[in-house]
Amino acid sequence: MHAPQSSTSRRRLWTLTLGAIGVVYGDIGTSPLYAFREALAQCAGDGITRSEVLGVLSLALWALIVVVTIKYVLFMTRADNNGEGGVLSLMALARHATRGKWPIVLILGATGAALFFGDAIITPALSVLSAVEGLKTVPGLETTMTLPVVLGVTIGILVGLFAIQSRGTASVAKLFGPICIIWFVALAALGVWHILDAPEILQAFNPAQAVRFVAGHGTTGLFVLGAVFLTVTGAEALIADMGHFGRLPIQLGWLGFVWPALTLNYLGQGALALSTMKAAQAAGTPFTNADWFFIMAPDPLRAPLVILATLATIIASQAVITGAYSLTQQAIALGLLPRLAIRRTSASQIGQIYMPVVNWLLLCGVLVLVFVFKSSSAMAAAYGIAVTGTMVVTTCLAFIIAWKAWNWSLGSASLFIMPLLAIDLIFFGANILRVTEGGWVPLLVASIMGAIIYTWIRGRREALRSSSTAGTAIEDVAAALAARPPSMVEGTAVFLTQDFAHAPSALLHNLKHNKVLHRSNILLTVVTAEAPHMAPDERLATKRIDDHFLRAELRYGYMDRIDVPSDLGRGEGLLSGRGGTSFFIGRNAIKLGTRPLLPKWMTMLFSFLHRNSADPVLYFGIPANRVVELGSQVEL
Template sequence: MPTSTPAADDADASSPAQPGTLHQHSLAALTIGAIGVVFGDIGTSPLYAFREALGQAASDGLVREEILGVMSLMIWALIVVVTLKYVVFLMRADNDGEGGVLALLALAQRGTARRGGVVLALGAIGAALFYGDAVITPSLSVLSAVEGLKTLPGAGALFTETRILAISLVILVALFAVQSRGTASLSKLFGPVCIVWFLALAALGLVHVADDPGVLAAFAPWHAVGFVANHGVLGLFVLGAVFLTVTGAEALTADMGHFGRVPIRAAWFALVFPALVINYLGQGAFALNTLEAARASGQAFANQDWFFTMIPDALRLPMVLLATAATIIASQAVITGAYSLTQQAIHLGLLPRLSIRQTSAGHAGQIYMPVINWLLLVGVVVLTLGFRSSSAMAAAYGIAVTGTMVVTCCLAYVVLRRRWGWSLPASLAVIVPFLAIDLVFFGANILRVVEGGWVPLTIGAGILVIVWTWVRGRRIVADLESDGAVPLRDMAAILARRPLGTVEGTAVFLTARPEYTPHALLHNLKHNRVLHAHNLIATVKVLQKPWCDPGERLSVTRIDDRFALAELRYGFMEQPDVREDLIRGGDLVPGAAKASFFIGRNSYSHVAEIGMPLWQDVLFIALHRNAANPTDYYAIPPNRVIELGAQYAI
């Protein structure tokens, strides 16, 4: 899952403002930062993954071999899906150091002749599914940690379901409420807290492996294969729950630009992977011992909250508090990841402009998006109140993540074939095994769509409709605006032959189509009948890479004495600052500091005979009207802006 690191203001564990600065921080500091940000989601899976998987397996009774089968599935899911697919393979498919589904989309587009079509659709689907994950993760993780209060000795009557919900909602609302202030001061604790969390996971697991050392047999893959082969449809339901073990794996690639490939791999192999495996083994051994004790006493085996009940009574409350802190950190990573993904989607043309606020003066990764923040909060609150328990919510979790993983595999295939030039047999040999595993997990989770899997699918479908409408609408508008457009060089030649009155200074006309005369310029000529001494036709180009070298930021091409073309380039992880970058151009843009900016603000109305269906026209018009003001988005002082526009029927 794509994330924008909340540790961006920590000098020791921060995300760099742009590529090439990772070397400024030590490997140890970056590794600590990665542990606190990258692995928060997958690191909280032990709270519920084994409980849910074993609960599915125990629906028709349970024997020892079935517990070993579930354990083997979980261990090999971590090995194959996370270690081999993400850590070893996909972390090589970076876009100038950046990863994640949209960075992979941009990399795939750079290797294909067309930027639309199937590749764009795959990226849009992956991004849409992420938002479903972003709503579920805070609800599930925080609720699963707070539910540990019910396991405290003598606290069952005190912490009722209603009180557990109330505590969880207070934590979640507070988490979203502080986003506008930034997370710089708290982010310094993320890495150390998560290190303590993973060490605690390993210690708990190590203590309980002694309950039944036979659990180590789960490393043999035939236990996993045999379980799936012998359990039919039930095996698929268990697979769907087992997938909870690897949720959060997308963050490994999404955060490469913040921490680098080496620190993330070091954190995984040195701490996170061993801690997770040992903890799951401990839970499995504890369950095996409980099963044997139940048989010896003639009692029925009951599935339970294995994570919290295996903690000694004296340590249970501190572990509940530590688990809650870990889930808050995991939720924070998902929230900032939603901001980062939205920013990338806007720059790639998949979504309309939204208000973006910098919460740090020194780091571009520290952003806050009010609309996304409050929409996520509404979704989280509705989901928490609707499902009311982490077990009920777990069924909804896997579909969004498995869907994103399938998309990632497909985009990786395009990168291998088109960008890296691999042969068809070699590309298929690498991708098909991973894709087959992802499809099996996706199919297993689809079986649980009625139990709650419809939630992320509904959210993803809604986002996909918005993306599709916005992309389609922009293409229609571009075609309409091109009809009857006057080539800029022709207009410059006409004005050179028939000069108008001239006013001193520089005028900057922002346009997406620099080859044509901007409508704002035509309106200015029509109504004011004057021309500035210097006229700059400027366009902002978002590159198919995360960052742009400052030396390549601005290029200016002169047309004649009064007209020039300017192209400002930004990576899809950067926020445009048009005026400052023009000023930095020096003699290339004379008078940029006092320039007037002319911006086109067109309006649209629906016409049944052309364009999209009525409902889609209405949606596009609403998205356009509520898009962020270009003056704010491009960081242009309002007192330097003149807005002119026209109305189009779409």
């Protein structure tokens, strides 16, 4: 009786696992293009030895084991907020667990979000550029693929990728899984083929090789650690995309397919380096670092491998771009960023969105990086800081969640998480050493984003406080209108406000200038809950003030699509009756006060963000022909 259902469940599980392989692992799956090469390059100054190849590879293998497998796949995938993952979901869960009383939680979440944007501009630039550089290894193209040609091809691919985002990714995404399956099979096959050339490379599984290397190389060892971290970039996507695929498909995809393929490929690159070293020593020629990934393939297969690698890097870039949209949407809902235009590109998938401002800003950042650094090797130093910083943030949030949400004792939480945090901090410290080589890029992007987030949070708080100070209690207004009723008109007026206690400025302006009051008036506040989703029948809460005034609160999850008219209409009789419904929206103009509440630069930035935020009519899903906008000034 249960066989068909069991068969359907298994089919769905494998479908989700295939999708996860195509989306979640695109970033970490392209790390073999450059990670081992860049790590080995850090110790090439005085010549590369056999023990150094084994030591570097051992560090890479154990980074995959400890950071990705133990920390993320087995532990962090359990730190979900009703199925949703990612740094802002962790922040929301930690805020709920601490009842919003710990400022450090908000600081950590904002820092993680800011660092992610640094990562989001580096990933497409580095991954696509490294794949296109592989054309230099194709026989016959060595002289053709000059720097201008490489940059031109890279820019063409990147511009095309960002240009098609507005059409949605639902149809293209169906190809992601199969292409990534082929990619990881190719990684594994190339690895196995070359492991046979130098089977002693399997000694890299001994962690003593990694320990001896770090202990014996001093500062150089730290630089190598920073480069080795490139092997685990993209691990954040495991939890960020958990809401789309679920924990089990992500775990199955990694443990059963992606991890073995990556391990075999890194072993193959190490084995190729060792066999090349033996051949060089036998011939009496110097051994030099090389583009190990691409020269693993025989000459006839080099061009197809470059094409496959380019497709894989496009998929990795797509995952980061989509992640940037999703993170920005969450940040807006949680009040960290101003409203931005969000377009839905799929009628069935709520996660399929397109944000024009984010898209074109990312493209500008990506193109600047390509023009400034010009090669993947030069850009590699910029990559690690953003990712390691984000990992430190997520580990700190996981500690708070384990302690406060899961009710672990302080000792148990510390005993389990502090070693993971120590590893993250070691990697972060190793990457900080490379600030001058390019690590300043994500720090600069994160600083700009951090300033915007801080300005928006503080500016909104001060604007609300300023409006409340000058406002009049709604109960007093209702009582005064009941004592001396103005002219009444049929219909319902909905006043959007952030302050429940005071009369909205739009209501007061309507009374002052139009000298009328609607028969039914709703003071509506839209609130974002700490959960990713709210059931439609649980969103609306109301409280009557008198016969003409009603308070209403709509609560949405930070991943929900906002549709104010539909959800407000669920309230019995709220939007029914004669005269129709009008939505009154206050348009505040920010003005520098005589006694400023904020530094001048912050007021100017907040005013710019406020003035250029997306139209609330579109954001709240309100029909434009039902809206009345009334302006006022707020001094900061």
